[in-house]
Amino acid sequence: MNLYGVWVDYAHAFLVKTNPSGENMTIHELVSEVEPHHHSGQSDGEHLTLTDQGSNMRRRSKEMDDFCDNIISSLRDADEIIILGPGIAKSELEGEIREHHELGPKLKAVETADKLSEEELKKRVSKLFHLPR
Numbered sequence: 001m002n003l004y005g006v007w008v009d010y011a012h013a014f015l016v017k018t019n020p021s022g023e024n025m026t027i028h029e030l031v032s033e034v035e036p037h038h039h040s041g042q043s044d045g046e047h048l049t050l051t052d053q054g055s056n057m058r059r060r061s062k063e064m065d066d067f068c069d070n071i072i073s074s075l076r077d078a079d080e081i082i083i084l085g086p087g088i089a090k091s092e093l094e095g096e097i098r099e100h101h102e103l104g105p106k107l108k109a110v111e112t113a114d115k116l117s118e119e120e121l122k123k124r125v126s127k128l129f130h131l132p133r
Contacts, residue, residue: 002077005125007084007116008093010034010064013071016121022131027118030070034063064089068096072103081106082128084113084121 005016011032018025071093075081081103083090090110098104109128116124125131 001079003080003082003125003129003131004075004078005082005084005121005128006071006075006093007113007121008071009085009087009089013067013093014118014121015071015074016125018125018129018131020129020131022126022129025122025125027121028074030067030074032063032067034067035060064092065096068093072096072100075103078103078106080108080129082108082125083110084116084124086112086114 001020003018003020005018007014007016011034013030013032015028015030016025017028075097081097083094083097085093090112094107094110097107111128113124
């Protein structure tokens with residue numbers, strides 16, 4: 001049985017893979033190509049036109065879809081999945097996973113979690129899956 005904890009934000013995802021015994025826990029990082037969000041319609045100090053803003057939003061949405069697809073392809077052998085993260089990226093990933101019917105029922109929880117060290121992430125995943133210590 002393969003258990004996955006995924007910590008995700010717009011910059012990267014950390015996939016923690018383990019089994020019910022909690023042995024052989026591994027972490028794999030996936031780096032995102034999602035462009036950082038620009039606030040107030042500005043890019044590098046320049047105002048963007050509404051057309052440019054719309055174009056940027058569409059490109060960013062496509063980049064996030066591609067990032068989610070990359071994460072999902074890494075979860076194909078998952079029996080159970082937990083998603084963690086500090087913001088909206090975790091909800092976007094949840095939506096994508098629920099759309100993939102074979103993975104949707106395997107999603108067990110989505111929780112807010114600030115940036116975690118590798119050791120903290122492993123402990124959090126162990127706790128959420130109720131693994132032996």
